[in-house]
Amino acid sequence: MATPYDPLSYENLARSVVGVLMVQSPVPLPPPEPFGGPGVYAIYYTGGFPAYRPVASPSCERPIYVGMAVPPGARKGLSDFDAADTALFRRLHDHAKSLEAAQNLELYDFRCRYLIVVPVWITLAERFLLSQYRPIWNTVIDGFGNHDPGAGRRGMRRPRWDILHPGRPWAQQLSAAETPDNVLAALGAFLAQGG
Numbered sequence: 471m472a473t474p475y476d477p478l479s480y481e482n483l484a485r486s487v488v489g490v491l492m493v494q495s496p497v498p499l500p501p502p503e504p505f506g507g508p509g510v511y512a513i514y515y516t517g518g519f520p521a522y523r524p525v526a527s528p529s530c531e532r533p534i535y536v537g538m539a540v541p542p543g544a545r546k547g548l549s550d551f552d553a554a555d556t557a558l559f560r561r562l563h564d565h566a567k568s569l570e571a572a573q574n575l576e577l578y579d580f581r582c583r584y585l586i587v588v589p590v591w592i593t594l595a596e597r598f599l600l601s602q603y604r605p606i607w608n609t610v611i612d613g614f615g616n617h618d619p620g621a622g623r624r625g626m627r628r629p630r631w632d633i634l635h636p637g638r639p640w641a642q643q644l645s646a647a648e649t650p651d652n653v654l655a656a657l658g659a660f661l662a663q664g665g
Contacts, residue, residue, distance in 0.1 A: 484598035507586035517579030535607035572635040
């Protein structure tokens with residue numbers, strides 16, 4: 471027996487939000503003009519870093535990273551949509567700073583799509599983006615979206631992203647459990663398995 475289509479199922483609602491995100495025109499990272507609101511985004515790599523050739527996406531079809539930005543207090547259920555809050559713009563701007571700090575990447579090789587979304591749908595849309603695209607910076611080379619853990623947590627390990635793309639000052643203070651070659655091998659295995 472066929473399963474009836476439910477337009478209001480969580481999966482179909484998430485697919486709807488992601489569908490609207492993916493028809494947005496790609497823009498430079500960070501977007502040139504500030505804007506308000508929370509939402510979801512996808513970042514694309516268009517450059518020539520050798521390990522990223524299989525996932526480089528000059529036509530912005532395969533994201534290298536996806537994420538979300540929620541208003542302050544949203545994770546605790548303490549906020550509603552606030553068009554004046556610039557959470558999404560700030561998040562994209564933070565990512566641009568990380569890319570500028572990286573010694574072996576160029577900011578001009580990155581583009582993004584973003585969509586301002588009512589907060590209740592943001593987490594759902596991000597989960598769908600993650601499962602649909604399996605971006606390498608969310609899966610195998612994690613840590614791109616990390617912030618400085620602060621002095622009280624300096625015992626943490628350096629993220630794989632920072633091992634492969636050194637330059638963020640706070641990450642250099644963390645110990646590395648792997649070498650760049652280890653990270654590249656993990657990426658190669660991930661891509662070989664259809665990642």
